[in-house]
Amino acid sequence: MANSPSGDSMLDRLVRILDSFDANNPSLSVSSLAHRADIPKATMYRLLDELVSHDLLARDNSGNVRLGLRLWELANRSATTQDLRTAAMPFMEDINQLIGQNTQLSVLHQDEVLIIERLSRPGSVVNQANVAGRMPVHRTSMGMALLAFSRPEVIHGFLERHRELMAATHPNFRAEMAEIRRNGFASFDGFIDPETTGAAAPILDESGYQIAVLSVVVPRESDTLQSVALALRTAARGISRALGARS
């Protein structure tokens, strides 16, 4: 692929441009986009014209730039996540209604928790997770449940890459993993909001390894954690079955 004088390809630059937007920055000025993507401003203007003509980016009324609807369309209409979402959605609605707290569906991706879907409830406890947002594995019930039900080589690889962090934050890692597997769910006190606890149950494939995780955030010291966990596990099994029936 043709490279710029600085040696990075068009695709490197495109990914940096798209990566400059996030939930807190859905709209950027051209200068701030050029700055965040580390692209010379003159080059940025030229790229922008082409990206806008394909509707991968769009200009809003103020002249700022946002992601284009065509990008959303291309990325979503055959997404791997779509089957998972379709299978999970009715069960997520059940959990959302019955437990009355925000409900998330997430996967393990590039050593982080990637949120695929989220249903909110008015009056739920604070929850920082956004759709397509990421959370750290080692500080969330989602991450710990995903890890505990991963294939041995996935767990091993993760530990290799994050040895110091995990030794410092999870000194009894093996015992923790064993307990999560025994319980069929993980719980973890909120690291952003200490008043909350996350509970997470894995969605498993036929070999018993995780495909995704279903989770809720409940008020801390909730005496209902055990019954919440049981409801989550029930819903997660329903999703596993719905996915199996589909494939």
Add this chain to the structure above:
Amino acid sequence: MANSPSGDSMLDRLVRILDSFDANNPSLSVSSLAHRADIPKATMYRLLDELVSHDLLARDNSGNVRLGLRLWELANRSATTQDLRTAAMPFMEDINQLIGQNTQLSVLHQDEVLIIERLSRPGSVVNQANVAGRMPVHRTSMGMALLAFSRPEVIHGFLERHRELMAATHPNFRAEMAEIRRNGFASFDGFIDPETTGAAAPILDESGYQIAVLSVVVPRESDTLQSVALALRTAARGISRALGARS
């Protein structure tokens, strides 16, 4: 941007590659991807390596290619559609529960109806709409409701570009538009499944122009169409208000 000998840019090729996947073709062999994207096979292999290294595309176990999770993440975490979805979701769940049929949220994009979100119900009537899928304006209640509540210049532009089609299929277009505006909703007999009828109510901005449309598909000859329409209009107004409060 650097062009290939054939004159199309890297971005043209990238868009054609992403456009080769859809709900019916979420996974493609490299040859069939090269064929669909109209890219020489040797070039395709080279592009593929770079696209896979960025996780914009991913190889599955069989060696076939799918969209990568990173593409989904980049396209979704700051999508314009996210605010609309967040505001609409609780109301869509209400409609989905109370009416008991598939419920869609859609926008007008490039002269077509683009489905942003869909909630399904077990036992609902057949409905071909998929998330990020497109439907024709002139044959859906969604499209006709979106058009009726568009700014005059949008309606005019649409008619200019689709003059013959609209003359043939909607000979009384002006009267139809006036009726939809008077009723506050559109209904249209299903064009894929003639046993169904779609009903759609617009989500409006403060000036009374459409931002999106909320719709359900109900069995044809349903004597509940009027009450369904009233429920839809109620939910659509709730979404408009939730969006307004946010901006």
